[in-house]
Amino acid sequence: MSSTMNDISNTVKTTVHPRNDRMLTVEQLKARIGDGAIDTVILGFTDMQGRLQGKLLHAQFFLDSVLEHGTEGCNYLLAVDTEMNTVDGYDISSWEKGYGDMVFDMDLDTIRVLPYREGSALIQCDLSMTDGTPVSVSPRAMLKRQTAKAAERGWKAFAGTELEFVVYNDSYEQAWDLDYKHLTPANQYNVDYSLLGSGRVEPLLRRIRNEMYAAGMTVESAKGECNFGQHEIAFKYDEVVTTADNHSVYKTAAKDIAHDMGQSITFMAKPNEREGNSCHIHLSLRGLDDELVFWDKATGARTKTYDHFIAGVLGTMREFTLFYAPNINSYKRFVKGSFAPTAVAWGLDNRTCSVRLVGHGQSARLENRLPGGDVNPYLALSAMLAGGLYGIENELELEPATLGNAYTSGAPTVPTTMREARDLFANSVIAKEVFGEEVVRHYVNYADVELAAFESAITDWELRRGFERL
Known part of the structure; x- marks a missing residue:
């Protein structure tokens, strides 16, 4: 060729x-x-x-x-x-x-x-x-179409993605040979915010931070997380296409650097039965000249535009979950009481909700806590922006905030399987309106392919339960 x-x-x-x-x-x-x-x-x-x-x-x-x-x-x-x-x-x-x-x-x-x-x-x-x-089905093109729709209304979108990963002291080749079982995590206990725990992995974290800065990204910090060997490196927010571009480069680079050091990193949403890898996404709108869109300086409160945007993200969340949770494994992360959301609800600085509102004034933004570390950032940001703009265009009313524990609030829940998410997306009138029928057909087929592969596989769980006892 x-x-x-x-x-x-x-x-x-x-x-x-x-x-x-x-x-x-x-x-x-x-x-x-x-x-x-x-x-x-x-x-x-x-x-x-x-x-x-x-x-x-x-x-x-x-x-x-x-x-x-x-x-x-x-x-x-x-x-x-x-x-x-x-x-x-x-x-x-x-x-x-x-x-x-x-x-x-x-x-x-x-x-x-x-x-x-x-x-x-x-x-x-x-x-x-x-x-x-x-x-049209290219993820980057899909996000650009949503940013163009925002620009038509005089807005630009900014986002930051918080991507978690688990580090193992085994190389990728060793992990393959071990069938990804009995790997050695870089930390053997919960190192959430632990400077000692981060220090154990600092040679790798430092290389990633410094080399991503040299590659044109604005690096903020690194911190330990809850799962054994789990960490997060944060980058400063930027316009949504730039953020998605950086996310894709960083994810590939982190694996390359880990490989160079004889280690491995996984961004799987749920690599084991402990805490999964999240990718919380923060998003806000500003005017083309950086004027506030989500915040009213005079009243010191959210604007109606912001409320409509939040209502749109929530109102489309179940139908768009396929873009937030794009793999079979993604749905294993949605466990009550795990800091991964199950309720389609919003709250003020409430980490039990799928949408958490944080900041005020210039920093006012919503955090979508649904995506996992396996998310395609272009698709997730497209879904958030499309849903939010739909909420604004249709002046959707924002339901009351969830106070307390959203897991037990009785709010509607996110899909619990890829099959459910696939069906919701396939039958979504809104998805066809905001993405186009060609995109919907393409990604429904993507889900069908994954489901067919999974449903024909013989799992370790089946063998352990059935080999002798059934």
Whole structure:
């Protein structure tokens, strides 16, 4: 398959605005390639499963052929399962359609050096078909459509994702050979906020923090969490597409750095029977000139716009759960009394609710506590923004805040299985309205593929219960 095309030069933007001074302009990238500091340019996009996929290009070939003319990859990359198997049911790609190409549309605002990969720079991409049609089911495109809807109303969205992970002292290869059983966590007890516990893992945490800063992210802090070997590294909020881009790069980088140190990291929502990995998402709206949208300075209180937005997120939460909990394992995390939410409810600084309101004035924001560490940030942010904008457009009324324990409040609950979430999404009139029928079909098929794979698997639980005793 040809790696370049002479007719896709329109995929390269002419105006470039690096997000900060640690990221590169095209001219700076060219200079670093010229002096040998950069020898590999990686083009990457985020797939349905939230993974960075793409190509590693020789730097000089990138300059000579790809920067002006672009490159492409097989469109099956948005039509596979987690194991990268080609599966039926997708409109975008199939044996009948011949598994053609899609174009990597480079976003030249995203050029960053990857310190943990010697001599490498990364450029994140959007996707289009070879006739120039945008790939509507691409997660990044879906989020951009929601930000465009917000911009039409004079708003921009900001978000921060708080991504937890569990660290093991076994390498990924050792974990594979052990069938992911009896691994050694980096801490053997609850290290929530423990400086001693964080210190045990600091060589890894420090590398991740510093190398992500060098890669253009604003790193805030690291802290221990409750599960054995569980930690979180926090990054400063930013505009939603930037936050999702950073999230995808960080998640891949953390695994690469752990591998380099002979360790492994998992972002699974529920890797064992103890506390799961969450990914709490904080989101707010501002005006295009940074004026307040969620807060009324005169009254010192929430605006009606904010209340409608919260009502929209809550009102669509059950139907959009597939975008917050995208895997079979995601639903194992929803356990009462576990700090993972089960109630579709909101509260003021109430961590038992699925939506927690925090901050005031410029910092007023809602925290969605539903997503786990396995979430695709583009899909989750698309769902939050689409639901919130729907609430504003339809002036949905916000129900009273939940006081006390939301687990026992009697509020509606989130879906408890992927099957339930799939059915809610498939039958959602709102989902078809805000995302489009093509997107709904695509991600319903994604769920069907995962469900079919899981329902045909023989689990350890079945073997232990049935091998001898049944």
